[in-house]
Amino acid sequence: MGKGNVGVLTIGQAPRTDVTPSIQRILGSETEIVEKGALDRLDVDSFHTVAPDASDITYISRVRNGGSVKMGKSKLLPLLQEERDMLEEQTEVIIMLCTGDFPTLQGTKPIIYPDVELNQAVHKVMPSGNLGLIIPLEEQRDSLIEKWNHPEIKKLVEVASPYEKSNIEGAARALKNRGADLIVLDCMGYNEEHEKRAVNASGLKVFLPRKVAAYAAKAHLNRL
Known part of the structure; x- marks a missing residue:
């Protein structure tokens, strides 16, 4: 080894x-x-x-x-x-x-x-504010929101899967328009291209879990 x-x-x-x-x-x-x-x-x-x-x-x-x-x-x-x-x-x-x-x-x-590392990273740069989450499935909404345990952070969610053709740009733009201060692509399936698209569409800092x-x-x- x-x-x-x-x-x-x-x-x-x-x-x-x-x-x-x-x-x-x-x-x-x-x-x-x-x-x-x-x-x-x-x-x-x-x-x-x-x-x-x-x-x-x-x-x-x-x-x-x-x-x-x-x-x-x-x-x-x-x-x-x-x-x-x-x-x-x-x-x-x-x-x-x-x-x-x-x-x-x-x-x-x-x-x-990754969820622990992301919680720490987000809290370090944004102790309070609006967190934008892009998630793969609508049925994951409640469970994924629950793991973000910062009481001073409001969670905003949009759905766009990394595993099929989906509107990452639209989801990122919607989060920006709803007041998100930064975005997390909340699945390991999101890649650097998804990250780039989300940044370009929103102008916000985007965290990529991988x-x-x-x-x-x-x-x-x-x-x-």
């Missing part, structure tokens, strides 16, 4: 060729990325087994065929734990490739939760 190995744990299927190149650029070529996914051992015909129930929290992620799958949190957790256990044997730090909340996952190696998580992992490696 190399000292600089970083694990990437996705709620979908690995490899996440749409995300890990962004992380690799920040970590540097000397750092090896090891990827695992909660759905790695499922095929397309088995995806229905992780479909969200009416009472479950819904997540969405990319799978190997380039499509996306909706999943229920309760069904994801045991699958994620198994994959995390394997990553712990190969890496020094793990990036959770989802902006959702997964506090029940257990392990001995540090795990970087970048925030990668810089947090790099900082951890630098402390080893």
